[in-house]
């Protein structure tokens with residue numbers, strides 16, 4: 001039997017509706033409108049679309065959004081100054097540096113991300129937030145892995161005691177995903193480019209998360225019958241065509257649940273950014289009143 005497809009649109013709408021209601025309550029109670037600043041450097045066409053979508057979604061949700069477009073030749077120091085200004089701006093509760101950065105700034109990516117005040121780090125990429133996540137403390141959680149967990153929760157898929165295998169160990173998806181699954185009492189294995197017997201390990205997974213960045217990397221022989229397969233891959237195979245890390249056509253015949261690409265967990269990324277922006281505003285408001 002073919003797997004149940006977990007469509008991102010349904011879950012993203014539910015999560016955005018919930019957050020929108022909470023934002024209205026927060027603004028009504030405090031008089032504060034949450035503010036998000038998104039910095040985009042250069043003209044990567046996909047990033048431009050994502051940033052535009054973030055801006056539009058903010059407007060729909062009752063969040064003030066500021067998009068800061070910078071030329072690809074900007075220096076590291078100018079970029080740091082921009083981040084510091086936003087750190088000091090009390091109307092801005094969330095700051096996001098859109099990735100990828102232009103080639104010349106690649107080597108400064110972490111240094112730049114770590115300049116964002118952890119309280120305003122709506123991406124959850126700052127070491128303070130990554131560290132807090134790893135010890136189970138309240139923190140900003142990276143949007144895509146958070147979206148995966150919320151989707152599983154809403155779909156009624158229990159994680160307690162399940163074998164979860166993550167393929168990919170990035171700081172943005174693989175590692176936070178591992179910590180989130182651990183917090184839900186799953187038994188977690190993280191596979192990467194040096195893993196031996198990856199196919200056999202993947203085939204033990206009740207929950208398989210593919211975040212490897214290679215089109216069709218996960219094939220049907222890696223799937224335990226009935227497994228939940230979450231595809232986090234966004235591989236651009238033509239200017240306007242993306243595909244995931246999972247060979248959807250064959251894997252869906254063996255899995256119990258599967259997320260498509262496009263149309264799967266990617267759609268929850270922006271919904272979770274809205275959620276994190278509200279969380280950041282609430283946190284900063286509480287700290288101010290102390």
Ligand SMILES: Nc1nc2c(c(=O)[nH]1)N[C@@H](CN(C=O)c1ccc(C(=O)N[C@@H](CCC(=O)O)C(=O)O)cc1)CN2
Pocket residue numbers: 008046050096097098099100123143144234242261262263264265266267268269270
């Ligand atoms: N600072 C950050 N940079 C990037 C992040 C991030 O979380 N923080 N994630 C991605 C880009 N991204 C948001 O920024 C993002 C990716 C994908 C989607 C999405 O809606 N995907 C859809 C359709 C995608 C398409 O057709 O291109 C899907 O998967 O169905 C939203 C946001 C990298 N940079």
